Amino acid sequence: MILADVLMVGTVAFLLAYVLLCSAVFRVTRSPAMVIVLALGAYWSLVGALSILPSKRVAGGTTFTYMEDRLYPILVDGDYALTLLSYAGFLTIAALTVLLLAKPAGRDPEALGTWQRLSGRFAHPVLVAILSVFTALKVLIVGILVAGSGGASLYTATRTVQGSLGGELRIYQYLNVTTSYSLAAGLALWLGFVAGRQRYRPTARRFLWLAYAALFLEVMAENALLGNRAVPLVIMGAVGTGWLRWRYLPSTRVERRPQAARFLLLALLGLLALGAIGNSRGGDLSSPGAVVQALETSVTQPRAIVEQVAGSSEKIASHMSLYGVIRSQDLVRDPFAANSYQAYATLVDAPADQVFTVHYVAAWWMRLGPLGVPVAGLSFGLVLAVLQRLALAARGLVRSAFALPAAVLPAAGLPVIVLRSGPESLRAVVVELVLLPGLVCLAACWAGSRSPAPPDTDPLDATLEPPHTGHQEHYV
Amino acid sequence: MSPHATTDITRGLDALRRRWWVPVAAAIVGGALALATAGGEDSATFESVVATPLVQVNATGPSTVPPVESMVSQLQSEATAKSLGDAVEGAALVATMAVDKTSVSVRATAPTIDAARESTQAFAAELSELYQSFVAELADRRLASVDAGIAALDGSTGAGQPNGPENASTLAELRVERESLTEIAGKTAPTPEVRQLSSSSNRGATAALLALAFGLLAAGVVAMSGLSTRRLRYRDDIDGVTGAGTLISEISRAHGNWGVGQVIDRLSARGPVTLIPVGARPADDLRESIVGEATSEVELGEPFARSAGSAALRGPVVLVVRLGQDKRSDLDLAHRAFSVADGPFAGVIAVTRDATKVR
Numbered sequence: 133m134i135l136a137d138v139l140m141v142g143t144v145a146f147l148l149a150y151v152l153l154c155s156a157v158f159r160v161t162r163s164p165a166m167v168i169v170l171a172l173g174a175y176w177s178l179v180g181a182l183s184i185l186p187s188k189r190v191a192g193g194t195t196f197t198y199m200e201d202r203l204y205p206i207l208v209d210g211d212y213a214l215t216l217l218s219y220a221g222f223l224t225i226a227a228l229t230v231l232l233l234a235k236p237a238g239r240d241p242e243a244l245g246t247w248q249r250l251s252g253r254f255a256h257p258v259l260v261a262i263l264s265v266f267t268a269l270k271v272l273i274v275g276i277l278v279a280g281s282g283g284a285s286l287y288t289a290t291r292t293v294q295g296s297l298g299g300e301l302r303i304y305q306y307l308n309v310t311t312s313y314s315l316a317a318g319l320a321l322w323l324g325f326v327a328g329r330q331r332y333r334p335t336a337r338r339f340l341w342l343a344y345a346a347l348f349l350e351v352m353a354e355n356a357l358l359g360n361r362a363v364p365l366v367i368m369g370a371v372g373t374g375w376l377r378w379r380y381l382p383s384t385r386v387e388r389r390p391q392a393a394r395f396l397l398l399a400l401l402g403l404l405a406l407g408a409i410g411n412s413r414g415g416d417l418s419s420p421g422a423v424v425q426a427l428e429t430s431v432t433q434p435r436a437i438v439e440q441v442a443g444s445s446e447k448i449a450s451h452m453s454l455y456g457v458i459r460s461q462d463l464v465r466d467p468f469a470a471n472s473y474q475a476y477a478t479l480v481d482a483p484a485d486q487v488f489t490v491h492y493v494a495a496w497w498m499r500l501g502p503l504g505v506p507v508a509g510l511s512f513g514l515v516l517a518v519l520q521r522l523a524l525a526a527r528g529l530v531r532s533a534f535a536l537p538a539a540v541l542p543a544a545g546l547p548v549i550v551l552r553s554g555p556e557s558l559r560a561v562v563v564e565l566v567l568l569p570g571l572v573c574l575a576a577c578w579a580g581s582r583s584p585a586p587p588d589t590d591p592l593d594a595t596l597e598p599p600h601t602g603h604q605e606h607y608v
Numbered sequence: 609m610s611p612h613a614t615t616d617i618t619r620g621l622d623a624l625r626r627r628w629w630v631p632v633a634a635a636i637v638g639g640a641l642a643l644a645t646a647g648g649e650d651s652a653t654f655e656s657v658v659a660t661p662l663v664q665v666n667a668t669g670p671s672t673v674p675p676v677e678s679m680v681s682q683l684q685s686e687a688t689a690k691s692l693g694d695a696v697e698g699a700a701l702v703a704t705m706a707v708d709k710t711s712v713s714v715r716a717t718a719p720t721i722d723a724a725r726e727s728t729q730a731f732a733a734e735l736s737e738l739y740q741s742f743v744a745e746l747a748d749r750r751l752a753s754v755d756a757g758i759a760a761l762d763g764s765t766g767a768g769q770p771n772g773p774e775n776a777s778t779l780a781e782l783r784v785e786r787e788s789l790t791e792i793a794g795k796t797a798p799t800p801e802v803r804q805l806s807s808s809s810n811r812g813a814t815a816a817l818l819a820l821a822f823g824l825l826a827a828g829v830v831a832m833s834g835l836s837t838r839r840l841r842y843r844d845d846i847d848g849v850t851g852a853g854t855l856i857s858e859i860s861r862a863h864g865n866w867g868v869g870q871v872i873d874r875l876s877a878r879g880p881v882t883l884i885p886v887g888a889r890p891a892d893d894l895r896e897s898i899v900g901e902a903t904s905e906v907e908l909g910e911p912f913a914r915s916a917g918s919a920a921l922r923g924p925v926v927l928v929v930r931l932g933q934d935k936r937s938d939l940d941l942a943h944r945a946f947s948v949a950d951g952p953f954a955g956v957i958a959v960t961r962d963a964t965k966v967r
Contacts, residue, residue, distance in 0.1 A: 138645050138814055145638070146821035152828030159616045201704070205715070207653045209806035213813035220820055236615060 136188045136208045139216055143181045146220045150174055153227040161230070161520055162237035164376040165543040168369060169516060170227055172547035177219040177491065180451025199445050202486045204456055215455040218502075222493045222509045229513025234520045243525040247378060250526040250536070251321050251328030254573075255580035257336070259318040260343040262572055266311040267350055273304040274354055278420060287359030287413035308363060309564045312351050313541055314572035316367040319344055320374025320540045352405065357423050359413025361406050362548045368402045369544025377539070407437035410444060446489070450552055453494040456480045467499045472554025495554025512550060515561060516542070522566075529581055533574035534566055541565045616835055619842075623834020624827060631827035638822030642815040652724040653717040653806040656732035661710045663743050665750045665789060672746055676709045679738045683714075683731060692730045699727035703735070715805065725802055732800035740797040747793040754786045840934050846956050849936055850943045856926065856955035868957060872926070875954050879923020883957070886927050886942050887934035924954035931960050 154170045187197070188208045200206055237243065280297045322329060322344060329337055348367070355363045372395070380391050411430040413423070430437060453476060457463060460479050469475045472495035479498065482488060492512065496504030523539035526532035545565045550557045624631070660679070662671035680703045682688060689696055699718040706712070714732045718724035761779045837845060846855045857868045875881045925946045929939055939956075946953035 135651070135810055135814065138642055139817065142638070142642070142814070142817040142821045145818070145825050149821060149824035149828050152825070152832060156617070156620065156828075156831065205653075205702075205805070207717070207806040208651075209653070210810035210813055211806075213810045213817060217813045217817040217820070220817060224820065224824060231617070236617070238615065 134189065134208075135213070136185045139181070139208065139213060140185045143178060143185070143216055143220075146223075147174060147178060150223055150227070153224070153231075157227055157230050157234070160236050161234045162377075162381065163520055163523070163539075164381075165373045165523070165540060166230060166234070166516060166520055168373060168543040169546050170223075170230070172544060173223060173226065173512070173551060175447055176450045176489075176547060176551045177223060177493070178216065178451070180447040180449075181216055184448065184451070197445070197448055199448050199452060199488070203452070203480055203482055203488065204459075206452055206455055211459045212455055214458055218454060218458075218493055218497070218505045219451075219491075221505050222512070225506055225509025226513040226516070229510055230516050230520070233514065233517035235524055237524065240525055244378070244382060246525040246527050246532075247321075247539075248325060248327065250532050250577070251325035251378075252331060253577070253580040254318075254321055254328065255576045255583060256318060256322060256332075256340050256344075258579040259314065259572065259576040260340065260347070262575060263311050263315055263318075263347055264343075266307055267347060270304060270307045270311060270354070271350075273300050273307065274357070276300050277304060278357075306568070308355075310568045310572060311347075312355075312363045312367055313370070313537060313545070313564065313569040315344075315347050315351060316370035317374075317537045317540055317569050317573055318576065319348065319367075320371050320378075321536060323371060324374045324378030356405075356409045356427060357420055359409060359423075361409050364402075364409065365406060366541065366543075366545045366548055368399075368406075370540040372399065372402075373543040374540040404434065404437050411436060449489040450491040450494075453488070453490045454497060457494045457497050463498065465499060465501055469499060469554070470556065472498065472556065489552045490554065492551050492554065492557075499555070511555065511558070515550070515558060516546065519546070519566075529577050530574065533577045534570035536573050537569035538566050541569065619834045620831035621834075622841070623830050626834075627830045630830050631823045634826030635819040635823030638818035638820075639815040641822075642818040643811060651717060651719050651806075652721040652804060653715055654724045654728035654802045655713060655715045655805045656728050656800040656802040658712045658714060658732050658735045658739065658800060659710065660712055660735075660739050663746055665743075665746045665792060666785075673709075674739060674742050676705055676712060679735060679742070680705060680712060682738060683735050688734060692727075692734060695730035696727040697723075699723060699731075701727075701731055703731075714800075717806075721804070724806075725804070728802045729800060732802065733797065736797035736800055740795065744793045744795070747789045751786065751789045751793060754782050754789060758782050758786065838936060839932065840929055840936055840939060841932050843931075843958060845931075845936065846929060846939065846958060849939045850927075850953075850956055854955050855958055858958045858960070860958075860960035871955075871957075875924045875926065878954075881923055881954070882925050882952075883928050884925055884942065884946075886929050886938045888930075923952065925952040926954050927956045929956055929958050931958050 150170075154167050157170060158164075158167045184197070184206055185208065188206075206212060277297055277300060280300075322340070329340075332340065351367065352364055355361070375395070380388060380395065383391060408427055408430040411426070413426075457476070457479065463479060466475065472490050475498055476482070476490040476494065477488075493505055493508045496508040498504075500507060519538050519542050522531075523535050523542075526535045526539075542561075542565055546561060549560050549564065553560075660674050660676050663674055664671045683703055684701060696716070699716045702715045704713045704715075712735060714728060714735060716724055716728040716731055718727050758779060761775050761782070837848070840846060840849075843855055843858065847853075856871050859868060872881050872883075927939065927942050927946070943953060945951070
């Protein structure tokens with residue numbers, strides 16, 4: 133048995149144990165978002181080892197992936213064993229911190245009722261109106277960015293805030309986050325509660341369905357054009373989480389079966405959409421026409437999409453970053469480094485044309501050395517627990533407005549923002565996942581609390597009627 | 609989620625407290641397994657960077673690009689491995705050209721540190737030789753031209769000769785170049801420097817990884833097994849079988865046996881009370897704890913499993929459950945047997961594991 137085999141056994145055993153830990157977290161919090169965050173945490177931390185280690189069993193461990201050729205080779209040695217141990221320690225500490233600090237859902241059996249009441253007074257038309265205005269502005273800026281991208285691919289030209297279009301790009305990023313994440317929060321509530329939809333007249337309901345569909349498709353198209361997979365992933369994760377939490381889990385067993393089939397089909401389509409975006413970016417795709425053509429070609433070749441998703445460098449790029457930091461003999465710890473991405477690029481002498489990822493643990497290691505592992509685990513778990521407590525119930529106008537994004541957005545948003553960056557990303561969690569969408573939702577909550585109920589429905593019936601029977605037994 | 613008030617976390621933690629040694633043993637096994645299997649000498653990887661710059665043998669002419677790709681493929685050929693023999697036995701080689709092809713990184717991995725170092729040195733020296741041979745060949749070719757030029761100019765540098773001074777100057781330059789070319793052609797390849805890429809020790813981290821993984825996995829399995837409600841462990845478990853409010857008293861180290869006597873005395877208004885253990889008969893000192901306080905008529909019957917509920921009963925029946933030992937299914941059967949058609953079932957007394965110390 134060579135070292136790669138031993139490490140493989142350790143990694144697989146740990147991932148099995150981690151599944152049990154995640155199951156314990158779900159039993160306590162009853163929150164699909166927490167489990168999705170922890171699962172994606174494992175994806176960006178340890179899952180990369182499952183493809184690295186087998187490749188090192190042949191040719192004396194000298195088979196290297198594309199990322200290794202561009203950055204540095206991974207050798208199955210003591211540093212790599214320490215890398216795996218550090219990720220395992222990070223995930224364990226994060227999950228245990230959530231278990232200790234999260235509020236058990238069973239202590240608040242009325243939580244679902246508060247969300248149901250929120251869905252009954254949330255003004256979806258106001259949200260749609262605000263998002264439409266922001267979207268118009270955003271489309272204008274996208275046009276400017278596309279026109280000014282020069283010969284570079286649209287993906288490369290919009291990756292980093294720099295050059296003459298830096299200002300427009302920064303405004304676009306904030307507008308994109310605000311509209312996309314608010315849309316995800318509103319859509320999750322819209323899909324999660326049948327009673328919340330039924331309080332609108334049929335015409336208004338049809339209009340809202342169309343408006344949400346149009347806004348969703350616009351966001352997908354725009355992010356596909358710029359090669360951005362993260363925002364669509366966050367939206368899909370948020371909508372899926374809301375639906376699971378408010379619709380699927382409270383349903384009866386009989387209701388769940390067809391719901392699960394529909395959900396899995398949509399999740400698969402979402403995954404294929406992300407794969408198609410990944411296949412249609414970068415290179416010489418410097419015009420909208422070229423990107424659209426690449427997307428068309430990509431969609432007609434599902435096999436290529438599956439290969440793209442399965443062979444994506446995403447899990448390896450962040451996984452290998454800690455190894456690069458540990459093996460580096462030039463590491464000078466800087467606890468106050470402002471930009472982890474830049475510090476890592478300098479440390480490993482990354483080529484300027486290579487897009488890569490630095491893992492949250494690697495960023496902490498660059499600051500504190502091995503002590504960074506428990507600090508990373510504790511801080512990540514703490515953020516998760518705080519968001520879980522904020523999102524447990526929707527009580528009061530202001531708290532509800534911020535609880536809504538906190539309930540659904542972290543599912544994919546927290547790993548996307550935090551696990552692929554350093555501690556400086558914690559500010560983005562507050563601003564992007566809670567504050568900005570929370571302010572938009574606040575307007576919708578405020579308008580909803582002031583507007584009279586539709587004349588053809590009794591507001592009490594609409595808001596208090598449980599959408600399904602047997603809610604409480606799942607939440608006790 | 610469990611429908612009972614005792615949370616899953618409490619059940620899981622209690623299970624871990626009862627069987628704490630299982631995860632500890634699993635962690636030890638994991639660590640030992642790692643030390644046993646990864647405990648030998650580590651395979652190692654060394655690297656040497658061989659410079660392959662452009663070759664300039666003619667001071668005034670253009671530089672020549674060395675055929676680096678061809679050198680690298682020759683280095684990676686089986687013929688080279690054979691010619692290097694024992695020095696590269698069992699070693700895996702990766703040679704990577706720099707983007708501008710002015711250097712080649714030679715990395716070799718071998719089962720031992722010494723073998724890896726030696727094979728990297730051998731491969732790097734071979735590449736260096738190939739490059740040096742190319743340079744020497746170029747220098748030799750240029751040298752032939754220079755020698756021909758010198759021969760042609762040798763007799764035409766006198767003062768009376770046409771272009772004598774210019775020829776003398778050219779001849780001097782050619783002689784200097786010849787000297788330089790001779791030096792280049794005769795140069796031997798430099799001894800390559802190697803450095804270890806892989807870290808040498810992996811035992812501690814590997815053992816810790818497997819210990820953590822095995823220990824955590826075992827802890828998870830033990831905690832999950834604690835969620836099973838096959839055995840009656842908590843008061844809520846009894847309520848779950850016989851209904852809320854049927855637990856009439858509990859005997860434990862913490863609560864003593866307070867209340868048991870009074871409960872039995874109250875029940876005896878309906879006739880002599882029979883205590884029926886759901887599982888095995890309690891130990892003698894525990895029996896004293898249960899029935900000793902009662903002033904009215906009370907009988908400790910045969911365990912339900914043995915009597916099968918056939919005892920002749922004259923009054924209320926109180927079931928005695930040993931928490932942590934008796935099974936939920938036994939309590940369920942006993943409860944059904946004594947409840948049917950307004951049967952004599954009057955409640956349950958729970959006895960904890962530490963209750964034998966109650967006096």
